[in-house]
Each structure stands twice: as C-alpha cells, then as structure tokens.
Amino acid sequence: MxxxxxxxxxxxxxxxxxxxxxxxxxxxxxxxxxxxxxxxxxxxxxxxxxxxxxxxxxxxxxxxxxxxxxxxxxxxxxxxxxxxxxxxAAQEEEEExxxxxxxxxxxxxxxxxxxxxxxxxxxxxxxxxxxxxxxxxxxxxxxxxxxxxxxxxxxxxxxxxxxxxxxxxxxxxxxxxxxxxxxxxxxxxxxxxxxxxAQPYETVFVRSVKLYNSGDFRSSIADMEHALAEYYKAYENCLAGCEGAYELREFKDFYPAIADHFVDVLQCKVDCEADLTPNVGGYFVEKFVATMYHYLQFAYYKLNDVKNAVQSVSSYMLFDPADEVMQQNLVYYRFYRERWHLEDDDFSPRPEALQYHNQTAVQKKLLDFAKQYLQADDEMEVAEGAEPDGRDLPTDSEFEGQGDYEEGFFAEWWQEPKSKGDKADQGY
Structure with a gap:
C-alpha cells in the first residue's frame, strides 16, 4: 500500500x-x-x-x-x-x-x-x-x-x-x-x-533524506539517528532558555504569583517544538520528530532490521496514532512476529520518544488548563505573524519585480517515503 x-x-x-x-x-x-x-x-x-x-x-x-x-x-x-x-515520595496518607x-x-x-x-x-x-x-x-x-x-x-x-x-x-x-x-x-x-x-540536526536531517532518496538506507539511518539525538539536545537547551529571569508585572498573592510565572515559562516551553521545526526549502517540516521515526521505520525495514523498524513504527504512532498506513504496518509486523522472533517489548516505543511525547503532551495539557481557568480573556494571547517594525527600510519601488528567488533557492525535491515498509515491500 x-x-x-x-x-x-x-x-x-x-x-x-x-x-x-x-x-x-x-x-x-x-x-x-x-x-x-x-x-x-x-x-x-x-x-x-x-x-x-x-x-x-x-x-x-x-x-x-x-x-x-x-x-x-x-x-x-x-x-x-x-x-x-x-x-x-510522599505517602498517600500524608497531609497536603x-x-x-x-x-x-x-x-x-x-x-x-x-x-x-x-x-x-x-x-x-x-x-x-x-x-x-x-x-x-x-x-x-x-x-x-x-x-x-x-x-x-x-x-x-x-x-x-x-x-x-x-x-x-x-x-x-x-x-x-x-x-x-x-x-x-x-x-x-x-x-x-x-x-x-541553523541547528546541528537540520543539516544532518537534510543529508539523511538525500541518502534515503538515493537508496543508501544504511547511511541514511546513521544520519537520521544522529539528527534525532541532536534534536533532543536542542530541545533540552530550548527548555533551559525558558527558565531565565522573570519580570514581575504586578503584586499578587503567593499562589497566583507562582502560577503566573509558571504559565509564562510553560508557554515558552510549549513553543519550543514549533521554534525548533526546520524550514526545508521554504516549507516547515510538520510533525518533525514523527517524520524522523517515519523515515527510520522504512529504512530499517529495507535493511531487514525488523526489531528497530517495529520500534520506530511504535514511536511514530505516539505522535500520529490515527495514521492508517502505520496501523496496517503494525498489524503486518504482529502477524509475522514469530518469523522475526519479535517479543512484546519490541512493540514498545523507544524510551526517548516516549519521554518527549509525554513531556510535550503534559505541557500542552497544563497550558490549556491555565488558559481556560487562570487567565482573563485578554491574556495569554500569542501574537501570530508578528514582524519587527520597519525602521526606514527600503520601499517596494526599490525592488521591482518578483524575480526567481524560489527557483534558484530550492535545489531538489524531497518527500516522505512512498510506502512505510508495508505491502509494497513484502517479499513473503
């Protein structure tokens, strides 16, 4: 398929x-x-x-x-x-x-x-x-x-x-x-x-995709695993940057003041995922972490490394559980599990993927709660498309014509795998 x-x-x-x-x-x-x-x-x-x-x-x-x-x-x-x-850890019966x-x-x-x-x-x-x-x-x-x-x-x-x-x-x-x-x-x-x-993982990711498209799956895997590790490092650094100095804007009671600070930090941490999404050829790579596991699943399958392929599928499904093709892939892997000597643990997501998914999910859930119950209607609005104001920048008349920037800027196509290690490559 x-x-x-x-x-x-x-x-x-x-x-x-x-x-x-x-x-x-x-x-x-x-x-x-x-x-x-x-x-x-x-x-x-x-x-x-x-x-x-x-x-x-x-x-x-x-x-x-x-x-x-x-x-x-x-x-x-x-x-x-x-x-x-x-x-x-506090005992359940311990007082608040x-x-x-x-x-x-x-x-x-x-x-x-x-x-x-x-x-x-x-x-x-x-x-x-x-x-x-x-x-x-x-x-x-x-x-x-x-x-x-x-x-x-x-x-x-x-x-x-x-x-x-x-x-x-x-x-x-x-x-x-x-x-x-x-x-x-x-x-x-x-x-x-x-x-x-540019973050280190961006260059490595792009190179991995090129290798994938050329059919060099072994080298593509090495680069994609490296890109994943570098992305997680960059994500931790982004979270750290959210914990800097805090500007007190008004006097509040103890708990509301703590909540205000925490919500500001939380908004920054939730934004890290979007801030670290790479721009490849003028397009942001949506669901970037899931996309990396997507490529890994197919590349591992191509090398007959089914255990790593299955873990990559399970990791991908954390971020896109409704993906029907990946659901079919999991069914396929489970059907042939004895042939590939797969155990139940092999169908578990990779630990770093599970941690990242859980961490980002809880952050978003807490932020949604804060927006719904802790903020006034005119607060917590994140400006979209905000741009720096022009300080005597040139006018349009100085730059007439649209030019061909995009044609020279973009080198070649890259795309997701056309199949994900499923029926298109079944040799059994």
Missing amino acids: ERGGPRLLLLLVAAAAAQYEEYSFRGFPRSELVPLQSAYAAALEQYEGERWKESARGLEASLRLHRLLRDSEAHCHRECAGGGAQPA WGRELELFGHVLQRAACLRRCKRGLPVFQLRYPPAETLRDFQRRAPYQYLHYALFKANKVEKAVSAAHTFLQKNPKHEMTLKYLNYYRTMLDVDEYLVDLE
Whole structure:
C-alpha cells in the first residue's frame, strides 16, 4: 500500500559563519560583555542614523551576546538537572502540607544550584534583557535590520546570508523575499544562502533524506539517528532558555504569583517544538520528530532490521496514532512476529520518544488548563505573524519585480517515503 507524502524541496544547510566565526562560550571577550538590551538598542539607533557599518557591527555583537546568554542558560540547566538529593515520595496518607513542602524543597535545591552556577558566569552579572527583546531575537528580527545594513555597507554576500537567515523563520515575508531577488541581480547568491542560526540536526536531517532518496538506507539511518539525538539536545537547551529571569508585572498573592510565572515559562516551553521545526526549502517540516521515526521505520525495514523498524513504527504512532498506513504496518509486523522472533517489548516505543511525547503532551495539557481557568480573556494571547517594525527600510519601488528567488533557492525535491515498509515491500 502506498501513500504519497507531501513534497518538500531540499536545501543543504551550510554551517554557520559570519558573526559566529570567533564565538566561544568559555572564551567570550570581556571587552564585549555589555547588557544585551543596551547593545541591541545602540545598534538600532545607529541603523536609524544610517551609520550602516557601525549598525552592522552592533547587530552582530548583539547576536553573539544573545547566543552567549542562551548557551549559559543551557549550561546551568544541564548542571542542575536532577542535581542534589531528591525528596522522598510522599505517602498517600500524608497531609497536603507534607507534599507541598517536599515539592518546594526540590524547588529550593534547584534554585540554589542555579544561583551557584550563574554566579560563576559573567553574562549573568549583566542586566537581564526584557522579554520583548528576547522575543525579537527568537523570531530573528535583528537579521531583518542586519541584512539591509550590510547591503548599504557594500557587503552584499553577508547581506544575502542575513536575509536568508531571517527568512528561515519568516518564509513568507514579502519585502525580504524582494531583497533577495534584488541581490540575485547583483551576484550568484546560491553559495551565500546560509542559515547562520541553523541547528546541528537540520543539516544532518537534510543529508539523511538525500541518502534515503538515493537508496543508501544504511547511511541514511546513521544520519537520521544522529539528527534525532541532536534534536533532543536542542530541545533540552530550548527548555533551559525558558527558565531565565522573570519580570514581575504586578503584586499578587503567593499562589497566583507562582502560577503566573509558571504559565509564562510553560508557554515558552510549549513553543519550543514549533521554534525548533526546520524550514526545508521554504516549507516547515510538520510533525518533525514523527517524520524522523517515519523515515527510520522504512529504512530499517529495507535493511531487514525488523526489531528497530517495529520500534520506530511504535514511536511514530505516539505522535500520529490515527495514521492508517502505520496501523496496517503494525498489524503486518504482529502477524509475522514469530518469523522475526519479535517479543512484546519490541512493540514498545523507544524510551526517548516516549519521554518527549509525554513531556510535550503534559505541557500542552497544563497550558490549556491555565488558559481556560487562570487567565482573563485578554491574556495569554500569542501574537501570530508578528514582524519587527520597519525602521526606514527600503520601499517596494526599490525592488521591482518578483524575480526567481524560489527557483534558484530550492535545489531538489524531497518527500516522505512512498510506502512505510508495508505491502509494497513484502517479499513473503
């Protein structure tokens, strides 16, 4: 049985360069340590004053500072994850105060660990940036200014990379698409289409898909397993970045104040899944984690590694249990289980997939509860399609014509497996 997958275009993501060439988490120059908000505001002020070279340098410095802050948060999160003695589980008959104290005992241990860790990192001695500034960097707003500042400074190659980096999270931003079309009239842009914020798993995933489409299933599996591991690392780092400083907006009672902080953190953590979804050829890869297990199932089956294929199917089904083709695959594997010496445990999802699924599901459930019962009607609304305001950006008239950006940008098709290890490949 076959099911044609959505056809996505393939772009080989290059390694990050430009402002991160000299970046070092441990060896960050103290001379460049300034508050992120101050550095970013100064760069935008220079932008408004049309001091293009100074603005570009300031924006690149701001991006390095933001990465340092993000990496520092992730470092302390790893250092303190599970650190210290865990409080003993409360007995069912124990009173509520006992369970509450055990919970807050764990919170205090974690807070003490984080305080010790952050005390030793210079970036945390600086004023923490406000949430609005962090949101700008999350949606890559600095790159919209950076690419134009670089263009005006006659650094078109770097401008192409900056514009492309912005488009990876904002692929339908018409003005920036026009900029790239205009740059195409000036030089061959293909080699400069580099995502400067690409995560390690993105390049490996794309390479795995290319290998899959060429029929090299063994190499495709190796890369896809690597991509999975790197994605889970990036996800943990994203969660860590959500646990930064909290801005008190109003005075509230103890429990409502804790709930407000927790809901803000929870919203950020729920957003991690979407924030880490890669853009391949102008399309976001929906259900990205499930898609990786999808490829693994078929590739393992092709190599007659049925145990790993079955675990990949079960892992995929966590995220898309209604998939009829995968349901049929499971029936097929169970029917021939004796031939392949499959045990009941072989039909269990992989542990890391189960943990990720459960974690994201509980986070979403808690956030839905908070939105329904804890927030006023005008709160907890996440702005969709928010874009940085233009600061004297060029007008449409400077970039006439649509150009052929997409034709040059996209290299080749990639798609889901046409079959998932089911009847299309049964040789029995």
